[in-house]
Amino acid sequence: MILMTVRDQPGSGVAGAAGDRAEPSACGPEERRLRADAARNRDAIVAVARDVFAEHGLEAPLEAIAARAGVGIATLYRRFPTREKLVAAALVGTDSPAWSSGSANYRPVIAAYPTCCP
Numbered sequence: 392m393i394l395m396t397v398r399d400q401p402g403s404g405v406a407g408a409a410g411d412r413a414e415p416s417a418c419g420p421e422e423r424r425l426r427a428d429a430a431r432n433r434d435a436i437v438a439v440a441r442d443v444f445a446e447h448g449l450e451a452p453l454e455a456i457a458a459r460a461g462v463g464i465a466t467l468y469r470r471f472p473t474r475e476k477l478v479a480a481a482l483v484g485t486d487s488p489a490w491s492s493g494s495a496n497y498r499p500v501i502a503a504y505p506t507c508c509p
Contacts, residue, residue: 433470435460440481449478 425433439460443451453474457467471477 429470432460432462432466436462436467436470436477437480440477444478444481449474453477 440456443456453467454464457464
């Protein structure tokens with residue numbers, strides 16, 4: 392049986408014994424799975440953001456979203472570095488009745504974010 396350390400495993404993203412650096416693109420955020428608690432936090436942020444955006448519009452304070460989701464503002468910004476990314480995550484694939492029934496009301500607001508929302 393051959394014992395391998397983390398450094399010996401292919402694609403581990405850890406610097407090798409010879410001091411080689413791992414490629415930054417080899418471990419992009421879209422390739423890594425979130426830990427269970429981080430995934431729960433992300434899901435909570437997105438769900439709360441949908442509700443808060445429906446209630447207060449897309450300019451709602453992000454601190455209110457973080458507080459209602461039960462996470463700190465740093466956690467919100469770690470997952471969604473810009474408001475546009477949070478808006479996109481909250482609006483993409485929503486089948487919430489609040490969004491679908493009021494979609495005509497949200498079109499002008501969504502149009503203000505043309506780079507993030509289809």
